Amino acid sequence: MAFLGEAAAGKICEMAVEMAVQKLTEEAKLLLDFSKDFLWLQDKLIYVRSFLRDADQQSPHKEGVKQWLDRIRVVSLLAEDICEECAVESIYGNDPQSCGFSCNQWIFRHRIGRKIKDIKERIRSIIEDRNELKLLGEVVSANEASSSTSHRVDHKKSYLLPSGSYSHAVGIQSKVDDMLRLLDNNASPIIAVVGMGGIGKSYLLQHVFNYVKERYDKSIWLSFSQSYSISTLQCDIASYLGLGPQIKNEGVSQERAAELIHENLKGKRYLVVLDDVWEAREGLLCKLGLLTGDNGHCKVFLSTRNREVCTILNAHIYEMQFLSDSESWNLFRFYAFKGNEAPNHQLEEVGRDILKQCGNLPLAIKMVAAALPKTRMPRDWESKLHRLKEVVIADDDQIIPILRLSYFSLPARLKACFAYLSFFPKVEQINCEYLVYLWIGEGFIPAGEGQWEAAWYCIKQLANLCLLQVWEQYEDRPSCKLTNYCTTHDLLHDLAINISKENKCIFSVEEASKGENGDCCRILLGMKDVNDAPISERPIVLLRTLSLYQNWRIKSIPQNLFTAMRGLRVLDLSGTSISKLPQSLGKMTLLKVLNLNNTEIEKVPKCVRHLKSLLFLALPQRCEKLPVWINEVKCLQHLE
Template identity: 45%
Template sequence: MAGAISHGVIAKLTQMITQEAAEEAAMVCNFTRDFEWLKKRLRTLSGGLKYADSLSTQDEPIKTWLHDVRDVAWDAEDIMEECAVRPLYTSSVTQSCVCNPGELLFRYKMGKRIQQVKERIRSITKDGEVLKLFRDLAPSNSEQPSSSAARMAVWKENSLLPSDSHPVAIEPKIQHLLSLINEPNVRVIAVVGMGGGGKTFLLQNFFERVKQRYEHSIWLPISQSYSVHKLQCDLASHVGDLEGRVKDVSDERAAELIHASLQGKRSLIVLDDVWRAAREDNIIRRLGLPIGVDSQCKIIVTTRNRVVGQNLDGRIYEMELLSKEESWQLFCAYAFPNYEGNSPLHQLKVVAHEVEKQCGRLPLALKTIGASLCGCTDSSEWNSKLSQLKESELHPEKEADNPDYRIIDILRLSYDSLPAALKPCFSYLSFFSEDEAINSEYLINLWIAEGFIPQGEDQLDVAWGYLHQLVKLCLVEVQDNTIDLIKYCKIHDLLLDLAVDISKENRCIFGVQDAFSSVKRILLGRKEIDDMVIVQNKTSCPRCLRTLSLYKNPLEKIEADFMSPMRLLRVLDLSHTQISTLPHYVGKQKLLRVLNLSYTRFKEVPICVRSLRSLFLLDLSFCEQLQRLPTWISELECLQHLNIHDCHDGLPSHMPKGIAELASLRVLRSDHLRLSIEDDELLKLEDVAKFTRLQELSLIVKHDKELKSVEDGILGQLLKLRHLSIASNFSRELHLPQNISALNDLQTLSVQNFAFPSWVCTLTNLRQLILLSCVCSDYPALEAMPNLIELRLYGNESCREVPKAFGRSSGFSKLRLLEILDFPLLEELPDLEDGAMAVLKIFGLIGCPRVKKVPEGLDRLRGLKELSYGFSGTDQFRDGLSEGGEVWNKIKAQNPHVSIRG
């Protein structure tokens, strides 16, 4: 396992030495010969790592050797990066001159550290020779694609992911739960089963099936160390104005308020993954959920512990394992998707049988092991996997303490099968908490900051490709992928346990009780630690620390002494804390690339940030007291991603002119920018043309001068734009100029208060289109757009119809989501011909009160998952779609899984 980490670091380090990083470092430090020596020795070590990684078992000497390689590779990488960023912090030739005392001291220290690294590499190389690890190996076809084009092909091939896993034998289980929940005397159901047995997947499907029947349908994930009050607040957020009333009261008072609010109301509440078994820790009672005789509340609990179900005094539903035939069916769905049962595939079936024997036919293990073999046609690869399964170590003493240990051990085989480039990406998922919706964009930026992604112009695309591969291999779950990019993802609890184990092996700690010395990452997210705990550990915080995460903790400050030893941080996450100041030592973090201050109390950007010349992601979103950006923001020359949305209302009007000098800026995520007309110190629309690399922009046009700039083609110069949101606050009708159609890479477009652009259909790469309050007398042929996945239409007082062409056969061939909102005069929706909207999953009709009938053809949409009609339709329309109504029955007869709700 350490070999994968070491191999990734060495690959990156060799690339750095080969590319411009070494040239920049040599210009400052003149260590060219040392770098050439390192490059040759690292290639030798890389061969040893590949051989060690190929061994099915590794004895202690080899494990020790792998850890030594990892440590020296990390130290060498630190030296290289410190040298490479040195030019960012030397403002003149004089400062970088060897006669400068500061520069002379820097070179002396670097030279000494390089010599120490060289001595260690010599020793490690000798040890590797003794262990006979340096052997010629055939190139692995599992490594990441070498060329940019190949990487892009991997990403685009998998960009449209399946929306859910392959359901096997789930319908009988759903019907069983339905029969239980319909029993009038059943208030609590405990679904009991092993970890990875499919409890959550079953309940997710069941929840979607029945949630529209209840006034309140609430899903609460329960962590191992849950906070009752936080759960109460989460629950209250789904019930009217209850959240504000329970926020600042005791748990007991909050329970009373929740009980009173839910009593007598039809409610469905799922408590997913409850761990604690003690009778006095009855989570239902502590939350305040009503379960008395008069209650109409139904509560379903999933748990791995049967005692939990017994203590909750509910009906226990034992989660049945898959049969042998079902196991084979599920395994083949992932290992061999085109298998139809016509070939015996003997070796593959033996592998599936061994997975069944080793882990009890659990779906999670069958999926991950199967996915790791997907695409393999060589029986030797199947036999190799079979050997690994049979030879995997048994640890009865560990399994006694943790029943899930054996399953995690099996899942580790899927990790071992990963290409070296993907292994650190997977282990970094330990950064996040169980049941957490992970922002995928933030995740891949963390990978980049840590150096897991090869450098290059297409770095972001490669990172997205890695994430798609982890999804394809069932190591990451898709949380939300309405459009083709995965907005949110999550990781199964058992896979998270595996990621944590791997991270601990690679010097990462997850609690204040762990030793701080000689670690690379400290991840204390959501641990509810206080300021004093941080201060008390200040003396042992290591200089070599790369990641410090304190997010979602009630911290109000960090002492300077705590930060002072840290000089090699790449990631600092203080989001969701009460912090309003930063110690000046943060400015000493010359390698810091990601600084997350979102959801904090900063009134201004801390001055120490000015010194962070390597920073490429700065997140200030949801800093509600932040009113303006500093003029020195332009000095952050490496900044690529700036989040400033949902801050103080005045921030979009106070953008400093210097921000246009950020030549590397790719994403400027903000509320609609209200740019200046007269103030020469603030950003103007003509300055926006300087953002030649910008991929995301949101602005509002409010003056004639700005409108003329738009019409003259200012936005058409931003050829890299992928996401554009543009609005107008003019009272007269405006036409969005056609020169925007030159933005060939545009994937999402949001247009507000402009006449409907007839040229929008020329944007053939467009995936998401949002049209707000647009004049819609002349709709273009949107239904013919070849790649449109998401369409939201917001009407106005004059809009009376949606084109009948929308229902044309073969229209909207890739559309997954269609929402029609706020059309007060709309009376009719177009009927759907056979073949129209063939892959539509979500259809929403909101704020359209005059619609008289449901369009014909909705029942033919077999992939439809959700049909909603809030504040829409006449009585006749709503009666037909109510449960048991004529249209409801017709749709359900063809598609029983669809959720229909008003």
């Protein structure tokens, strides 16, 4: 029995040694084959990106194929993380592919080698499904011919932004005159512009606002959303009145904030615009501190698609009319022919047929005309006409297909750039320079020489297609720095949000707090009026962007939050009340954009020192002194 025990023990030892040797061999192979595996990964990433671009140019696929594509996208994102980690290491003098290795480089090679092995296994699993593979292979081959004629960015072209070209007004002056008469006749302290989405309500109010704002002591513009917050709107009003710090820092109640606003406005003549009000709650103006019974001192303009809003607020209704046929044609000519006559009679006939499908709706006309091929050949427009005939504009919901039609005709890069406009809440303006850094941070613009010019050229392209409106203005600072801003129409913003939701983006606090967000790529909670960071601490490996923008009630960030977000590229905490950052942020090797503007942070956080990929850093004004180590952040391009 003893002999049998010793034999069994010997056999077990032999098996253990054999398993250990096998394991060591596998681990050594990860190290020795690193360079070969890394080059393989780079080649596969180029192929996968090309494949996904081609697939995105097609119409929506069947559900099973969509799921298959999602698996490919996950592999693509994981591969991007690995390639960027290696690029960052080489910048800091720790090239993982160099001949001489330090201990840290061996550890890095081993960790990345395991990740590459995991990606190989995922790819093998993906290609096992032959039916989807064959179907999507046909999708790719069908698109190969068209890819050669796809939009290319010409870096030699000027990327200067257009100034004034996109403010072409057709049929607006008579409507402005109508509104001014209503204002002068004191028809009502509240005047509501009512009409369907895309008919030009906000555009009209912008003109009226600019005409009359100098008559008033205070002029306030408030942009609403479908789920607006009284506290957020109060903060917006307070910023116009110089009450922002008083309301935010004291953390006053909504009732007290309304009192402070009303006390500040008492006895003054003031004008308020409530833009895009989806629904009105009883006593809305009182809750905001805007009382219309102050001896006629207050005037309120609002735009809405919902007549019930006018009833609740007891507003005088101004019905927004469609453009006339001649006005519609003039607007179409401006965007299709740069204001000139049609080059030939045949092209004009097709153009007028296309115009009929736009229902005399300004937004639809601009979008369709701007997206038409720049050609003299009628047949080049006929395919667009055929697709438009499938869309009939009758109400707000049915204009979305026309907007989607314009979106699906975009090149892949512009699709990503446009959808990222959902990063911003429905506010007045977007700083173009910040938007460019966000695009670059997310990887929409390929790295390398000319990256900056290519990003600005994307802004120009979106503006040319009427997906953005761009203007220049001077900052209200001693240096009078010229800054470019842009904005997009409410319906286009809604479209960007819908597209982003389809691509694993989260916009609600409830979803963000769940523990089921492992495949989520963006969490966008700007202006949600939340009290703390409502993010699940479960790993979110694929997360690229986290925005808690303008949630001033957030005072702290959980210590372990960022350990679950190692692939994060963009972090926007601006407009929150946080006073320090958790040290776990320092492990964000791939973080490229960090916005801490308008926070309570007084010193540059030490964890910033370890953000090896950081391109953009915005600090609060109270952060006056820079540490000597800031130069160690080698990639930093913008320090605000």
